[in-house]
Amino acid sequence: MDPELPRLYTDLAKWWPVMSAPDDYAEEAGFYRKCLVDASRHPVKTVLELGSGGGNNASHMKAHFELTLVDLAPGMLRVSRSLNPECEHIHGDMREVRLGRVFDGVFVHDAVGYMLTEEDLGRAIETAWVHLRPGGTALFCPDDVRETFSPRTRHGGHDRMLRSLRYLEWVWDPDPSDTTVTTDFAYLLRDKDGVRIEYDRHVTGLFRRAIWLKLLTGQGFLVDCRGFEATPPDDGSCEVFVAAKPGR
Ligand SMILES: C[S@@+](CC[C@H](N)C(=O)[O-])C[C@H]1O[C@@H](n2cnc3c(N)ncnc32)[C@H](O)[C@@H]1O
Numbered sequence: 648m649d650p651e652l653p654r655l656y657t658d659l660a661k662w663w664p665v666m667s668a669p670d671d672y673a674e675e676a677g678f679y680r681k682c683l684v685d686a687s688r689h690p691v692k693t694v695l696e697l698g699s700g701g702g703n704n705a706s707h708m709k710a711h712f713e714l715t716l717v718d719l720a721p722g723m724l725r726v727s728r729s730l731n732p733e734c735e736h737i738h739g740d741m742r743e744v745r746l747g748r749v750f751d752g753v754f755v756h757d758a759v760g761y762m763l764t765e766e767d768l769g770r771a772i773e774t775a776w777v778h779l780r781p782g783g784t785a786l787f788c789p790d791d792v793r794e795t796f797s798p799r800t801r802h803g804g805h806d807r808m809l810r811s812l813r814y815l816e817w818v819w820d821p822d823p824s825d826t827t828v829t830t831d832f833a834y835l836l837r838d839k840d841g842v843r844i845e846y847d848r849h850v851t852g853l854f855r856r857a858i859w860l861k862l863l864t865g866q867g868f869l870v871d872c873r874g875f876e877a878t879p880p881d882d883g884s885c886e887v888f889v890a891a892k893p894g895r
Contacts, residue, residue, distance in 0.1 A: 651761075652719065652720050653847050653848065653849045654845065654847040655832070655834075655847055655849070656700070656719075656720035656722060656723050657720060657722055658722075659834070659836075659845065659847070660701075660720060660722025660723050660725070660726055661722070661726065661810075662810060662812055662834070662836060663700070663701040663723065663726050664701060664726060664730075664805075664807065665804060665805045665806070665807050665810050665811060665812040666803075666804065666805070666812050666814060666834070667701065667703060668703075668805045669701075669702075669703045669706040669707075669730060671703070671881065672703040672704050672706070672707055673707055674877055674878060674881060675704070675875055675877065675883065675885075676703075676704045676706075676707035676708050677707065678875050678887075679704065679708070679754060679756070679786055679788065679875075679887075680707075680708055680711055680712075682784070682786055682873065682887060682889050683752040683754065683784050683786055686784040686871070686889050686891050687751065687752060687782065687783055687784045687891075688782035688783075688891075688895060689751055689780070689782050689783065689895075690751070691712060691751040691752045691783075691784075692712065692713055692751050693712065693713045693715070693750045693751045693752070694708065694712040694713070694714055694715070694750055694751065694752040694753070694754055695714075695715045695717065695746070695750040695752070695753045695754070695775075695778050696708075696714060696715070696716050696717065696753075696754045696755070696756070697717050697741035697744075697753065697754070697755045697758065697759075697771065697774060697775065698717070698718055698719070698741050698755060698756065698757075698758020698759065698761070699714075699716035699717060699718050699723075699727060699736075699756075699758070700718060700720075700723050700726075700727065700756075700757075700758060701723055701726040701727050701730065702716060702726065702727030702728075702730045702731045702734070703730075704754070704756055705727065705730075705731050705734055706730050706731055708754075709731055709733060709734055712751075712752070714731070714734040714735070715734070715735045715737065715746070715750065716731070716734050716735065716736050716737070717736075717737045717738075717739045717741065717744055717746075718736075718738070718739075718758070719738070719739065719740050719741075721738060724736050724738060741755065741758070741759075741762075741770075741771045741774050742762070742767055742770040742771055742774065743770065743774070744774060745774075745777065746778060748778070749777075749778055749779060749780040749783075750778055750779060750780065750783070751780060751783050752779070752783055752784055752785070752786075753775040753778055753779050753783070753784075753785040753786070754785075754786050754788075755771065755775060755785070755786065755787045755788065756788045757788060757789070757790055757885065759771060759787050759788065759789050759852075760789055760790055760851035760852055761851060761852070762852045763826065763827050763850065763851070763852045764826060764852070765826065765854070765858060765862065767852070768852060768854060768858075768859075768862055769862045769865075769866075772785075772787070772862050772863060772866050772868075772890075773866060775787070775890070776866050776867065776868070776892065779892045780892070781892055781893065781894025781895055782891075782892065782893075782894055782895045783891075783892050784889060784890065784891050784892070785868065785890045785892070786887060786888070786889060786890070787859070787863075787887070787888040787890065788875070788885045788886070788887050788888075789852075789853075789854075789859075789885060789886055790851070790884075790885050790886075791828075791853055791885075791886065792853070792854060792855060792856045792859065792886045793853055793854060793855040793856075794855065794856055795884075795886060796820070796828065796853055798818055798819045798820060799817075799818050800815065800816065800817045800818070801815075801816045801818075801882070802814060802815050802816065803816075804835075809838060809839070810836070810837065810838045811836075811837040811838075812834060812835065812836055812837070813834075813835045814832055814833065814834050814835070815832070815833045816830060816831075816832055817830065817831045817832075818830045819831075820853070826852055826853055826854055827850050827851065827852055827853060828850075828851055828853050829848060829849070829850055830848070830849040830850075830851065831846070831847075831848055832846070832847040832848070832849070833845075833846055834846075834847065856872065856886075859888055860872075860888075863888060863890050867892065867893065868890035868891060868892060869890070869891045869893060870888055870889065870890050870891075871888075871889040871891075872886065872887070872888055872889075873886075873887040873889060874886060874887065875887055
């Protein structure tokens with residue numbers, strides 16, 4: 648088990664589909680697909696996703712692209728493989744993985760939040776750059792930038808045949824002068840053995856827009872900033888950095 652990863656991606660990974668259901672990603676996956684296609688100079692056929700998790704976005708995007716899905720957590724790759732058996736899955740760290748080939752597009756969704764320092768964020772950006780063909784687009788979609796962050800609580804969960812889950816999520820910032828925030832989760836897990844409660848802490852990175860732009864343009868990308876806001880009753884929003892690699 649990777650000590651850096653939260654329990655949701657390690658010992659509790661099989662609970663991911665009842666925490667976060669693939670159907671809930673349809674609208675945002677459509678938005679990201681359009682961003683990738685509209686900003687690219689070539690037709691987009693192959694896409695690399697870094698930090699693909701349980702493959703929820705992928706479950707929608709795979710109808711349009713040939714997807715290669717990279718994640719650090721073996722348990723999450725297992726979940727994604729069962730949802731997306733037709734996609735290529737690779738175990739790897741977005742800060743250092745090198746596949747030796749280029750893709751028409753690169754997609755980095757909320758997993759980029761696990762980059763806690765400028766150095767790690769820069770390494771993830773470099774990974775996207777080296778896997779992107781000239782004229783292609785990389786999308787980076789952090790949940791927040793420093794300017795949009797506010798502490799919040801949220802609850803949710805789903806029911807499936809064998810398992811049900813409800814969670815309380817509490818996002819707060821113990822030290823506004825650093826580049827991380829903390830999310831504490833309480834999970835209520837129900838299966839044939841009854842109901843139990845588990846606690847999990849996720850520490851995620853939070854950077855000013857200017858830092859994102861400095862790192863992306865420093866790598867060579869031409870950048871456009873956009874925002875995604877889910878249509879109610881769905882919730883969720885994120886900042887989207889549409890990063891084009893010059894050339895053809
Ligand atoms: C919230 S989940 C991603 C869910 C995904 N957006 C989806 O559509 O299902 C975050 C994922 O980031 C992965 N992750 C965290 N740090 C990583 C790293 N350094 N490299 C690759 N994946 C990483 C975790 O293993 C986890 O699966």
